[in-house]
Amino acid sequence: MFEQGMLLLVGEAFLETLFMTLVSTFFAYVIGLPLGMLLVVSDKDGIYPIVSLNKIFGVIINFIRSVPFLILLVAIMPITKIVVGTIIGPKAASLALLVAAGPFVARLVESSLKEVDKGVVEAAQSMGASPFQIMTKVLLPEATPSLLLGFAIAVTTILGYSAMAGICGAGGLGAIAINYGYYRGDKEIMYVMVVLLVLIVQVFQELGTRISRHSDKRM
Amino acid sequence: MEEKEAMIQLRGVCKRFPQKKDTIEVLHNIDLDIYKGEIFGIIGLSGAGKSTLVRCINLLERPTTGQVFLDGVELTSLGEKELRAQRHSMGMIFQQFHLLMQKTALENVMFPMKISGVPKAKAQERAKELLELVGLSERMLSYPAQLSGGQKQRVAIARALATEPKVLLCDEATSALDPNTTAGVLSLLKDINERLGITIIVITHEMSVIQKICSRVAILDGGDIAEIGSVEEIFRSPKTQVGRELVFHDGEKKEAYVGHVPYCYRTVFKGDSANEPILGNMMIEYGAPVNILSGNTRNIKGGVFGQMILQFPEDAEVRGKMIQYLRDRKVEVEEVEYV
Ligand SMILES: Nc1ncnc2c1ncn2[C@@H]1O[C@H](COP(=O)(O)OP(=O)(O)OP(=O)(O)O)[C@@H](O)[C@H]1O
Ligand SMILES: [Mg+2]
Numbered sequence: 001m002f003e004q005g006m007l008l009l010v011g012e013a014f015l016e017t018l019f020m021t022l023v024s025t026f027f028a029y030v031i032g033l034p035l036g037m038l039l040v041v042s043d044k045d046g047i048y049p050i051v052s053l054n055k056i057f058g059v060i061i062n063f064i065r066s067v068p069f070l071i072l073l074v075a076i077m078p079i080t081k082i083v084v085g086t087i088i089g090p091k092a093a094s095l096a097l098l099v100a101a102g103p104f105v106a107r108l109v110e111s112s113l114k115e116v117d118k119g120v121v122e123a124a125q126s127m128g129a130s131p132f133q134i135m136t137k138v139l140l141p142e143a144t145p146s147l148l149l150g151f152a153i154a155v156t157t158i159l160g161y162s163a164m165a166g167i168c169g170a171g172g173l174g175a176i177a178i179n180y181g182y183y184r185g186d187k188e189i190m191y192v193m194v195v196l197l198v199l200i201v202q203v204f205q206e207l208g209t210r211i212s213r214h215s216d217k218r219m
Numbered sequence: 220m221e222e223k224e225a226m227i228q229l230r231g232v233c234k235r236f237p238q239k240k241d242t243i244e245v246l247h248n249i250d251l252d253i254y255k256g257e258i259f260g261i262i263g264l265s266g267a268g269k270s271t272l273v274r275c276i277n278l279l280e281r282p283t284t285g286q287v288f289l290d291g292v293e294l295t296s297l298g299e300k301e302l303r304a305q306r307h308s309m310g311m312i313f314q315q316f317h318l319l320m321q322k323t324a325l326e327n328v329m330f331p332m333k334i335s336g337v338p339k340a341k342a343q344e345r346a347k348e349l350l351e352l353v354g355l356s357e358r359m360l361s362y363p364a365q366l367s368g369g370q371k372q373r374v375a376i377a378r379a380l381a382t383e384p385k386v387l388l389c390d391e392a393t394s395a396l397d398p399n400t401t402a403g404v405l406s407l408l409k410d411i412n413e414r415l416g417i418t419i420i421v422i423t424h425e426m427s428v429i430q431k432i433c434s435r436v437a438i439l440d441g442g443d444i445a446e447i448g449s450v451e452e453i454f455r456s457p458k459t460q461v462g463r464e465l466v467f468h469d470g471e472k473k474e475a476y477v478g479h480v481p482y483c484y485r486t487v488f489k490g491d492s493a494n495e496p497i498l499g500n501m502m503i504e505y506g507a508p509v510n511i512l513s514g515n516t517r518n519i520k521g522g523v524f525g526q527m528i529l530q531f532p533e534d535a536e537v538r539g540k541m542i543q544y545l546r547d548r549k550v551e552v553e554e555v556e557y558v
Contacts, residue, residue, distance in 0.1 A: 123317035123375075126277055127331040127382065128306035137333065142321050217321045217362040 152208020
């Protein structure tokens with residue numbers, strides 16, 4: 001159906017998408033995990049309430065999350081230029097992905113950690129556990145299955161963002177879909193891209209669900 | 220009797236919760252001494268403040284005013300860090316067990332030791348011993364989801380004992396369990412109290428729990444201690460309305476009451492009088508029947524007690540004589556307004 005060159009192009013785009021997604025997810029967690037933990041800990045019912053700090057971070061996160069990704073991508077271009085040195089290519093897109101996904105991951109982590117039964121936290125407190133111990137030895141381990149599910153959601157969402165970033169020259173499957181499918185009207189290519197993206201999402205989601213279920217001892 | 224040493228002392232403990240508009244005071248100026256080595260019961264109706272009170276003992280809830288002492292140490296004056304250290308000597312178990320769901324029974328019991336810095340090998344050894352103590356050696360590697368309610372509570376008890384506490388706080392520890400399992404858990408607690416000498420505080424809304432294991436009991440009502448005394452005392456002659464309600468109608472719903480019935484008396488027979496047909500003899504003696512409205516027997520630390528709600532004859536003279544007849548035979552008789 002495709003000639004050799006096209007196949008290579010798609011293969012390369014596929015890897016680009018994977019790279020962008022995974023790298024962005026990784027860094028989104030580097031930022032989002034501690035941020036989510038901070039949100040939980042500093043909550044007014046948290047294990048170390050600092051309400052003002054909690055409010056400030058809450059507002060910033062909500063602010064970033066309310067800006068549609070495409071607009072965010074364009075809006076931070078000046079910053080991207082300074083940080084990455086260019087505003088095109090997967091690396092440049094990764095920064096925007098990170099800015100968008102970090103707060104998203106923070107909220108995912110927050111909601112996973114908040115699912116942990118308050119009573120278990122209280123039991124740990126009654127044993128003399130410090131807030132740090134409660135976080136590392138109670139909240140994170142108890143929330144692991146939920147965190148893993150959240151991780152699958154994060155990866156698939158970031159994958160969606162990365163496809164959008166294709167518009168701004170980020171490369172990857174999204175870029176091919178737009179360049180060939182949209183600008184040149186080659187519907188076939190576009191559908192192939194769609195199918196590929198759907199497949200990747202399915203794989204990540206299924207993997208995440210399985211690992212989560214496997215790790216969960218609550219049956 | 221020798222002077223009893225206090226393990227826990229509450230002095231003027233008040234707890235208020237600030238609400239949107241005003242504050243509600245849940246505990247009013249509680250003074251309470253719990254002695255070393257006893258099993259002390261705190262009973263009250265729902266919302267009386269029992270949980271709040273027990274949470275004030277290990278400062279999960281900081282009293283708004285007042286002092287809490289543990290074995291002479293004023294907990295209310297300690298900073299967070301010192302308080303955490305003191306908490307190692309207080310274990311707590313809960314109605315809903317609150318086990319770590321992603322950890323095995325063994326890991327759950329090791330958990331408090333991990334927190335207090337006990338080396339892993341030692342913690343594991345001790346956790347195994349404790350699981351044996353509560354009769355769960357075989358289920359060591361099970362996860363809480365694989366255990367029954369009673370087994371979960373046993374794990375929770377083993378966990379609470381891990382740091383060799385002086386005090387064990389039990390907040391409705393058997394309320395989620397069926398009667399058989401409850402009996403098992405209660406006898407385990409009693410066993411622990413006798414073998415390890417740990418002071419135990421039992422919070423419950425069921426008089427039967429108190430009767431099975433406690434030596435003394437405080438009745439909490441609307442944030443005040445309404446009555447306090449030996450279980451036998453309180454059971455034989457509760458002095459307050461709540462006390463009577465809890466003793467007479469343990470566990471039963473209010474709707475089940477008959478309502479106001481005239482000439483009703485509650486009589487308490489001590490175990491040794493149960494052999495003699497006192498009631499029968501009395502009815503023969505005065506030639507008038509009494510109506511038995513309800514009756515049961517209870518095992519209390521001091522022995523076996525039978526209690527009956529009786530309706531006496533209308534004739535005031537006969538009634539008076541009958542009551543005197545019973546009192547002469549060491550039967551407690553007390554008028555009750557409702558049944
Ligand atoms: N954190 C809180 N904020 C506001 N009110 C509270 C709080 N905790 C408890 N209360 C109130 O204090 C009262 C006593 O509550 P508590 O849980 O101590 O009762 P309890 O005797 O344990 O009842 P139960 O038998 O139902 O467990 C209740 O009216 C409750 O609404
Ligand atoms: Mg309660």
